[in-house]
Amino acid sequence: MNFLRYLLTGLLLLTSTSLVYSQNIKWLEVEPGIWKGIIGKPENFDLLKASGAVAVHQGLSDMGQAKFPLGESDITAKVTDGKTYLHFPLSQNEQLYGLGLNFKTVQQRGRILTLHVDNYEGKDNGRTHSPTPFYISSNGYGVFINSARYIQVYAGTAVRTDSKNPPIAQDRNTDDNWSARPYSDGVDILVPAQGVEVYVLGGPTMLDAVRRYNLLSGGGCLPPRWGLGFTQRVQRLSTAADVLKEADAFEEKGYPLDFIGLEPGWQSKSYPCTFEWDKSRFPDPRGFVGAMLKKNVRLNLWTNPYISPESPIAKIIAGYTGSHSVWVGAVADITIPEARQVFFGELSKNKIDIGVSGFKIDEVDGGDEYLWPDVATFPSGHSAEQMRQTYGLMMQRYVTGQYHQLNRRTFGLVRASNGGGSSFPFVIYNDYYNHRDFITALINSGFAGVLWTPEVRDSKTAEEWLRRFQSNIFSPMAMINAWESGTKPWTFPEVAAQVKQMAALRMQMMPYWYSEFAKYHFKGIPPFRSMVLEDGFGNHDLIKNTNDVNLKDYPYGRVITQEVKDQYMAGQYLLVAPMFNGETSRKVILPKGNWYDFYTGKYAGNGEVISVMPGLDKIPVYVKDGGIIPMMPATLHAPKANEKVDLEIRYYGNKPGYYLLYDDDGETFEYEKGAWSFRKIKVELKKGKIAGEISAPVKGKPNTIGKVTFKKMG
Template sequence: MKILKFFLMISLLLSSTEILKAQSIIWTEVEPGIWKGVIGKPEEFDLLKVAGAQPYYAGLQQMPKVTFPLAQDEIIGRVQDGKTYLRFPLERKEQIFGFGLNFQTVFQRGKVLSLHVDNYAGKDNGRTHAPTPFYVSSNGYGVFINSARYINVYAGTAVRRDSKTVPDVQDRNLDKNWNSHPYSDGVEILVPAAGVEIYVFAGPTTLDAIRRYNLLNGGGCLPPRWGLGFTQRMQRLTDAQGVAAEAQAFEEKGYPLDFIGLEPGWQSKSYPCTFEWDKTRFPDPKTLVQDMLKKNIRLNLWTNPYVSPEAPVYKDILPYSGSHTVWNGIVPDISMPEARKIFFGELEKGKIDIGVSGYKMDEVDGGDNYLWPDVAVFPSGHDAEQMRQTYGLMMQRYTSEIYHNRNQRTFGLVRASNGGGASFPYVIYNDYYDHRDFITALVNSGFAGVLWTPEVRSSKTAEEWLRRFQSNVFSPMAMINAWASGTKPWSFSEVAEQVKTMANLRMQMMPYWYSEFAKYHFEGIPPFRAMYLEDGFTNTEARSENKKLNLEENPYEEAATKEVKDQYMAGEYLLVAPMFAGQTSRKVILPKGKWYDFYSGKYAGNGEVINVTPGLDKIPVYVKDGGIIPMMPVMLHAPKAGQKVDIEVKYYGEQPGTYSLYDDDGETYDYEKGNYAFRKITVIKLNGKLKGAITPAPKGKPDNVGKVTFKAMTEL
């Protein structure tokens, strides 16, 4: 018996040693405040290589100097059975955000996720359009796993027996505070590969960690000015006459329009696709495209990548396609140069080269019952899982390169993205249509390095139509997607004027939106982002189950324990709080500091929860003290390259205000060669009067700013 016990003890000790056994991770600072660690043998096919991401060095050099933000000895890695296990420490009061484009939750602590590119199906389980393996902490750091694999995440859910802070053992029989989810002090990640690259991003703030991540990926995208105007996607079987009639109707009714989207019917056949114009509906596409361009309206084409047997390129691309079909169309292996040359050459020929402005790339995300299965094989040797995780990235990269080579900016739509894709000029959309969840996705997009549009498609009532439109105006792409319904901005006549007012507001705010996207590119600051990234907003921590809030004593305490997912920051100065159908009032949590109503300039509050009743015509929008919003006159189309536009600087509050107004030609990539300007706007109150100034355009740089006037929105 003693011998048996001895061997059992040895067995337990060996088992414990195996648990603790870990490979050392050597950390190298690869960019300011960014460290790379390598464990095992990483795969060559990873997210950053697929995306072709190149750091924006100038932006990174402007970031503050920092030290490694975690205890390196507490980051554990191990390669076993062809898989890589990682563990990162997590403090008790720490909250984490990210892990992709989530639609229902902002707090990710306590979640178990499988990061897997897929169409969103109503549950935040990691299967989403952009399952970016990047998370940030309320403690001011970020972690990115550079793997093109389905990654399993245990975000503060599992408890190791060797944890530094083991939770108390509780007796469910007698302890009323027993919890089925004991405290966990780690984020654990399982990568199905025998090695991986890991990146750690320092802050000092959470927003700084996100900025470093975006700048590592080249900086955020800078759309053309026209991309920030208004877009209408046509009913799927629209013809050339219908396009012309739509453009004419917008002009006659006075609604702004910058680009029109053509849905599947532009192709001779779709699902699978031929990638050729339907000669019946579009007998002369070049003339149509050029006629629209003369009206300052661009065309964007829908497609998916699945090649019909009747497509002109079918036989040529067949040897470079996967083993399985989608809707009976072959799947080009676009990780191969041979396939790319044929496939993207077809997207250019007779489309881009006649003036088409961009693409909407559908069904590159998922749906296991129709997309290629994980048993599929591809001639490149990359497996079906890797292709699933990166197909959307590759579609964005190689179409963007076509436009970049032409020195012509594009702005389009895509159904899937992933880590490394922040610089691509694409906005994610989907077929899920919950307005509230759309706003949560907009909140989370800033953590994922992607853009998201809460597009407007249809509504049951005029109220819902207007509410959807109002929030859509304060998003990366202001768009009605009428592919199925043929709806117009004026379809609900009882709110048509309010819709027009909002569409005009979108155009008036173009100098602000364009400047904010410039900061996304040059500084890595997401133009739309969560309240938790705003100075003065209470950081969150995991709420204990038995803690009771006393909102009578401190109404702001709600922000510290409840997810805030229905309001967000839009650019440097704006707080947007959408309204939803059926609501007549709502609560808005204002960060510390004075805030003012966007429409009237009146004082709204300071670090408090306010209840507002805005009426049907508006949604609550607030401006922080000293806020400056540059606006231009109402225009039906975005300004052309070289067109001077007058600017009215709207100033809110009492504190001195500053703003960096961005300017370039709005259409080309010449800004990459330094052909751009940031002009500093300053506003102060002096002796009861408003005094404003703007620095002149640097010599030899773009100067598209006309007359500048200043308006105090808050009473002097």
């Protein structure tokens, strides 16, 4: 009897561990145009929970309804061996975008990726700073996998035997078109968990799907005005006297400066960190921070989260740390409230509470040689894998929360993010330094729901320095990172005047950048994004002649399009086409509609590829017909809270123009209580003369707009 009992028990265990079941997914519309499906038993800890994201219902309601974009029966799911298998259909003419912050590729159909938080090492394989499990289809929909696991994605590479559009078997001996990678009509996704939440986001356009994702994730971030100014990160062992001297040099030479970043040397010890000021370099932190603020220059502090044995919180937090260290520093389990209270309380003490304006959160991405291994354990019970996928998210969330409690906005830097992190006021950076790939990452950031800066560090030549600086000005954070090199904007005297001119342009454009970030926050529109999200830029215009294509390299002939990864949209009206070191000319693809030179207003073209030779002083930037760019005077610092500034409204082309100019106090979270407005700007030509108007300020709302003038460009 005992033998039979043990045998039956063993068979039951064997059956349960190898359980296989398929399920028809029930799709529930949770927000307008967003449907959630639940497969198996989702884990209690996922990306949206880690980020604390709350959907922006008003923004999603304003977008209106959408149709479920796929055939429900074409989406299949299966749970087996403790893993979840998902299958989504692909049509023959469909291209895919997204799947994380990629640096070399924009189109993702035909790729195999393991979405894994890591430092980027030169290959688009899914291991990146923000491996956001969200893809967008050229058919105008998106798919988001809400899992804090390493997700494997076969983006149109796996061929199912039950395919509705199977590839034709070919004879390699005789068929020159034979390919080792046959056509696939699906996206297959493996989630190493016994269930998962999946979201399908409707369109009808790709931009609509991206907007819905950002709004589901809490809306895009809204930085303070000063965050959109200029920042300089100083050498790592700089002293208080060095920093004050550097700020004075910026002012004396007439270069704008809004915040300075202090690198590891501000701490008494780093790698691992004490989170205490070094008394020899910064003997009076409060006085130092106050002196900088009097100069209208804020401070941003570098740190990583790994706790030195000599940190004042080391013993207090010891019971809330993981089993493995990083650089012999303890890793706080910040999913536990008590750990958060200690850790983020230390970041506040003598830092945030004396006026420090933000942080650069380093080393929360990878790599495997020094970060905690996947065999690590944490007292919360969350796996090392889940912690790896979400640590950057949580650091952003809780640092932002510290500032929110003080009603002060922040803007900082971080090395890792993930799905659900769109609302956090942090910009991703890394140690990779390829200028072209930086621009591709900027393009992909709009698909990944993150911000990316093509920071400037150093250069071999004055030309390279200027080219990097020019594209950096048209990005989320205009920054020189001189932590090692000590470079300054004027390091190359032969181009110092052009650098100063570009820095001044950044300040002049602040009303435009600030309004575009407001649209990111309230409407989910990425301020920097791919050309494929722009009206009039259709893939059909870029299809290559498949007769000239080697199908061994391109097995998807019907979806081969030119991959545009060196130009992008910046805000509502601007097309930016960076120049790279050694280039004297380049081609620019203009979408349909009339486009005009940003600097002169001269007509540039309509739905065509143009060749340009801009010279060294500028990079090609174009404005669509009817474009409105609000500008302010070039100042050395961003406007203070509620400070009024005069505006020059620049108008391009001939079509009637319309623009929403955002206004609030510029520094606090009072906008969350309704203290904001969009002022409507209208411009048109009447008998060849410009006629412009701006709506009156809203009673009871902030009004930072002074005198307004209108200027016709061209």
